[in-house]
Ligand SMILES: Nc1ncnc2c1ncn2[C@@H]1O[C@H](COP(=O)(O)OP(=O)(O)O)[C@@H](O)[C@H]1O
């Protein structure tokens with residue numbers, strides 16, 4: 001099982017949009033995939049058209065409820081979903097110190113490996129202790145950035161935060177979203193990506209109004225706008241991410 005978290009300290013950069021689309025593409029590519037929403041706002045449930053759960057997500061951490069009991073089916077083969085709700089705000093209180101948090105996360109995430117080969121986490125834009133521990137526990141952290149100084153700075157902040165820490169993500173990789181190459185700032189930012197402290201995916205997602213309709217359509221964009229610009233870019237991005245997954249599997253074995 002490979003675990004991937006979508007994360008940026010900044011909101012509105014495309015974490016949820018990308019998490020939903022790449023999870024959908026992974027499942028379409030015959031991988032059993034779980035999309036696990038860790039953002040109490042629950043935007044991923046909305047985008048995916050799945051109803052929120054009646055069981056509070058916090059019970060998995062607090063009461064030892066098996067995480068599988070929160071797993072919901074989606075309209076898509078091989079893709080299941082674990083919804084978030086506001087109870088997750090209390091996650092920090094339950095994690096304890098780093099060592100016990102690590103053990104707790106291992107205990108709740110590991111059972112998913114029985115059925116899933118990929119678990120995708122959609123994270124909130126905070127660096128609270130529970131998110132720090134989650135990021136440190138996953139195989140790959142993917143950081144979406146809008147080509148603006150603040151959003152790029154957030155990537156540097158995440159990378160610096162984990163620098164030299166014993167518990168750090170195995171791999172942090174950035175990528176650009178909502179790109180408009182007609183804008184000088186966007187073009188320059190992408191050209192300068194090589195100077196960032198972590199690798200950046202070659203594929204970027206262009207600005208595409210079709211993406212904005214995801215909250216209305218409540219379906220992955222790669223499904224309803226299959227031949228749109230952002231959709232095609234997500235397919236290309238999935239191929240690149242699949243290579244990262246392959247490398248990570250080799251390292252883990
Ligand atoms: N490639 C894109 N082009 C245009 N709008 C986009 C694109 N990707 C995402 N958006 C829009 O940007 C907003 C924020 O996206 P979202 O994925 O919810 O960000 P986050 O999870 O980082 O807060 C949403 O309204 C979404 O529809």
Ligand SMILES: [Mg+2]
Nearest residue numbers: 015016039043
């Ligand atoms: Mg989000």
